[in-house]
Amino acid sequence: MTGRPVAAAVSPGHGGLDGATARRRYVTVSFLFWLPIGMSIATGVLLFTERGMGLAAIAGFYAVHSLTAAAMELPTGGLSDVIGRRPVLAVAGLLNLTAFTLIGLGAAGWAIALGMGLMGLARALSSGPAEAWYVDTVHAHAGPDADLRTGLARGSSATSAALALGTLLGGGLPWLLGLAPGAGEWLADTTGGLVIPLSVPALLGALVEGVFVLYVLSALPEPPRPRTTLRRVMGGVPAAIAAGLRLGARDALIRRILLTASAAGAALAAVELLTPGRAADLMGTAESGALVFAGLACAGFLCSALGSQLAPIVARFTGSSERAVLTSLGLVTLGLTLLGLTTDATSPLATTVAVTGYGIVYLGLGAAGPNENDLLHRRVDASGRATALSVQSLSLQLVAAGAGLGAGALPPGPLPWLLAATAVLAGALLWVRRAAPVPPHHGPSSTGSPVAAPGPAGPLHDTAPEEIHPHARPT
Secondary structure (H helix, E strand, O other): OOOOOOOOOOOHHHOOOOHHHHHHHHHHHHHHHHHHHHHHHOOHHHHHHHOOOOHHHHHHHHHHHHHHHHHHHHHHHOHHHHHOHHHHHHHHHHHHHHHHHHHHHOOOHHHHHHHHHHHHHHHHHHOOHHHHHHHHHHHHHHOOOOOOHHHHHHHHHHHHHHHHHHHHHHHHHHHHHHHOOOHHHHHHHHOOOOOOHHHHHHHHHHHHHHHHHHHHHHHOOOOOOOOOOHHHHHHOHHHHHHHHHHHHHHOHHHHHHHHHHHHHHHHHHHHHHHHHHHHHHHHOOHHHHHHHHHHHHHHHHHHHHHHHHHHHHHHHHHOOHHHHHHHHHHHHHHHHHHHHHOOOOOOHHHHHHHHHHHHHHHHHHHHHHHHHHHHHHOOOOHHHHHHHHHHHHHHHHHHHHHHHHHHHHOOOOHHHHHHHHHHHHHHHHOOOOOOOOOOOOOOEOOOOOEOOOOOOOOOOOOOOOHHHOOOOOOO
16 A cells, blocks of 8 residues: 555546446445345245254354354455455355355255355455445545445445345245245255255345346456466465554554444344344244244344435534444444343333334444444555455454354343443444544544555555545344
8 A cells, every 4th residue: 555645537447437336336236245145044044954954053054154254354355455356256256156056955964064164255255345346436536535425325225125135035935935835845856855945045046146246247347457376366365464453553543443343243243142032032932933033134134224324414413424433333332222121021112112222223233334434445545445344344253253152151131232232332432532534545644643554565565556546244
């Protein structure tokens, strides 16, 4: 990264795309990537159970996914900064296509585990390139001071909408097939037992991933990058990891963003781990609880989408992105507190308060994300943008994994919820002191040092032309 001023000239490498066109394509890419993942949420555990897997094996499958994503997050984070955003996204789509095919057709444990591992690798590859492409393109067209919040908010909303729609489709398709007499038996007999109603969402997700790959290759132009070799790319991995780990150490604002991502991970871990059990307790059976949780998860994604759409408005109303993050995290804290206080109550009023708290959590997280990433993108330039996003994602995932284990070990009751609320409150308090306005990456930082995320050495140097220098897990 050079830290040099950025010209606002249009980069021909981005096809001369204006901000509105880049925004539409970024929204489409976000929707297409997350739709198949949403389709797998409602049926994943049930499909594995139907294939004869026990709960311990199913937990192992999800652990393979999480550990692969976490282990590969930083090593792959700077890859798109070297070889380009488009090829990395295309590879992620191909990996997901293979993963959903294995999960939909696989009857053996090794096939399912391999599919979950490939999905985790795709997750690591995809955390950053699409957003980095959008920011690069907008900056190439309008300069480093161009508005990013609107596009980031719409991309986040598209992600949440895809997860919500995917959850409904994934849960509804097997149910619809069950209404047709003999449909499930016909599928199983025709395919030798490889395809059953519960596997249809995963196989349909594989088809959507094919569409995603074709769209990425045709709709995301970017400047050519210097030729490189596999040896140079792999040689740059340690430097990419070191650069990512130095991000928070050298800039106070980036450090706050990473700590805020960690707080969001604690909130999501509590919600995702504890809500299904509460739904089952409320309804009396696991089956009814699963149906209620599917509807609740869909509503949560829609609240997250609404929060993302409101992110620019919250920033204008509060006066800055930093104050918007503070306000949004305050909402998350309130929602978790409401969930904690109603843990032991099942009255209609308590249930209404709990559902309201659930929605508030996702609304606040949705509003916080685009404003955090707006601050992040004004702090780093094109040569380290994907690495920065990977570090942010890694912070969320690692804390979510630890918080989930901790919440599962605690006795049932309000304590796990209130501890998560405390973690988010601590993250919110980081933003109480109003820092200086955040300049583009070539301006001074709030710490008094030049603003530039540490760039990786070796092949992970600044490969983009000077004029193009310039947020999944929604759960």
